[in-house]
Amino acid sequence: MASSSSARGELEKMGIDQLKALKEQADLEVNLLQDSLNNIRTANARLESAAGALNDLSLRPQGKKMLVPLTASLYVPGTLDEADKVLVDIGTGYFIEKTMEDGKDYCQRKINLLKSNYEQLFEVLAKKKSVADEAGMVLQSKVRQLQAATTS
Amino acid sequence: MSSSSPSGSGGDLSERRGIPAAKFIQDVETYLSQSSLDSNSALAFHQESEVFCPVILLFRLQQYKVVEMKLLAQQRDLQVYFSPPLCRLVPFCDEASLVAKIPDIEKCLEVVGTLEARKGTGEALLADFEVSEGIYSRACIEDTDSVCLWLGANVMLEYSCEEATALLKNNLENAKASLEVLVADLQFLRDQVTVTQVTIARIYNYDVQQRRVKQVAPTAITAADS
Numbered sequence: 001m002a003s004s005s006s007a008r009g010e011l012e013k014m015g016i017d018q019l020k021a022l023k024e025q026a027d028l029e030v031n032l033l034q035d036s037l038n039n040i041r042t043a044n045a046r047l048e049s050a051a052g053a054l055n056d057l058s059l060r061p062q063g064k065k066m067l068v069p070l071t072a073s074l075y076v077p078g079t080l081d082e083a084d085k086v087l088v089d090i091g092t093g094y095f096i097e098k099t100m101e102d103g104k105d106y107c108q109r110k111i112n113l114l115k116s117n118y119e120q121l122f123e124v125l126a127k128k129k130s131v132a133d134e135a136g137m138v139l140q141s142k143v144r145q146l147q148a149a150t151t152s
Numbered sequence: 153m154s155s156s157s158p159s160g161s162g163g164d165l166s167e168r169r170g171i172p173a174a175k176f177i178q179d180v181e182t183y184l185s186q187s188s189l190d191s192n193s194a195l196a197f198h199q200e201s202e203v204f205c206p207v208i209l210l211f212r213l214q215q216y217k218v219v220e221m222k223l224l225a226q227q228r229d230l231q232v233y234f235s236p237p238l239c240r241l242v243p244f245c246d247e248a249s250l251v252a253k254i255p256d257i258e259k260c261l262e263v264v265g266t267l268e269a270r271k272g273t274g275e276a277l278l279a280d281f282e283v284s285e286g287i288y289s290r291a292c293i294e295d296t297d298s299v300c301l302w303l304g305a306n307v308m309l310e311y312s313c314e315e316a317t318a319l320l321k322n323n324l325e326n327a328k329a330s331l332e333v334l335v336a337d338l339q340f341l342r343d344q345v346t347v348t349q350v351t352i353a354r355i356y357n358y359d360v361q362q363r364r365v366k367q368v369a370p371t372a373i374t375a376a377d378s
Contacts, residue, residue: 052284070279071263078292087280087290
């Protein structure tokens with residue numbers, strides 16, 4: 001762990017004010033990264049439910065009677081049309097018509113992409129967190145030293 | 153405590169829907185002397201203004217803040233449109249959808265209007281409906297006179313178009329009325345918060361004045377002695 005000890009040496013050299021500023025900045029970054037991680041997690045959950053819904057939809061035959069939701073609380077009786085085609089929302093107001101298979105594949109690919117992003121971000125977060133913790137510890141020891149020096 | 157009429161456009165209300173009104177203090181000195189004699193309202197040290205002011209004022213301020221949060225949340229609930237939750241392709245929804253809010257009710261009214269307008273023609277309507285967030289599928293809606301409305305609490309009722317329109321209009325009016333009441337409540341609350349903050353500020357100024365007087369008095373006495 002040569003890198004961490006050299007970083008520690010650098011932290012020791014810095015003054016208390018600098019250390020405080022560094023710790024605050026590191027904490028801020030940790031919070032930001034945590035928020036991004038949470039967002040990725042929610043997006044992932046949404047995509048997984050979308051994939052599940054698609055699987056469910058593929059089981060229904062064409063022409064099956066169903067209640068069509070026209071708004072959040074309004075349903076109209078109707079029949080399922082074109083059971084093989086779905087519209088997927090790819091963002092920025094664009095929708096693409098795909099077959100059932102392609103739709104499922106799209107969802108799966110998106111889920112995988114988000115998972116890899118999540119893991120990368122998690123690593124960065126862990127590193128930043130360790131820097132913040134170290135800075136905090138060094139700051140505390142310095143403050144204690146200063147207090148001991150002033151009281152004695 | 154002498155009660156003077158509360159200031160602000162709220163009128164002479166001692167409280168409004170559970171929110172206590174803040175009394176406008178005419179004279180800080182009498183108010184403070186009264187409250188120090190009254191054992192119930194103990195003086196507390198207010199961190200920000202560093203002055204002893206009656207605990208009841210600080211408590212009131214906190215209460216107001218809590219009520220304000222609650223009202224703001226309710227207002228957001230009524231006005232912001234939430235996207236519909238996912239529904240499986242079964243006749244009855246598993247999850248409770250949100251109680252209809254103002255934009256949602258307006259949309260429903262529009263849709264029912266369109267359906268009614270189409271009724272005579274007898275042509276089928278192709279609609280893309282949301283299967284899940286980001287996934288839409290097509291359905292064919294034939295001419296039908298009935299619509300189903302989700303009333304919440306796992307209850308869905310089938311209505312004819314006219315009945316549905318009437319029900320939706322009623323819901324919309326109720327929602328709009330409660331929104332108005334909510335907005336008025338928030339305004340009243342804002343007034344009371346201002347009055348309370350002004351009172352705390354005046355107590356602080358009075359305190360500063362007292363300290364200055366005390367500082368001048370000893371020096372005046374020493375000057376008189378020497």
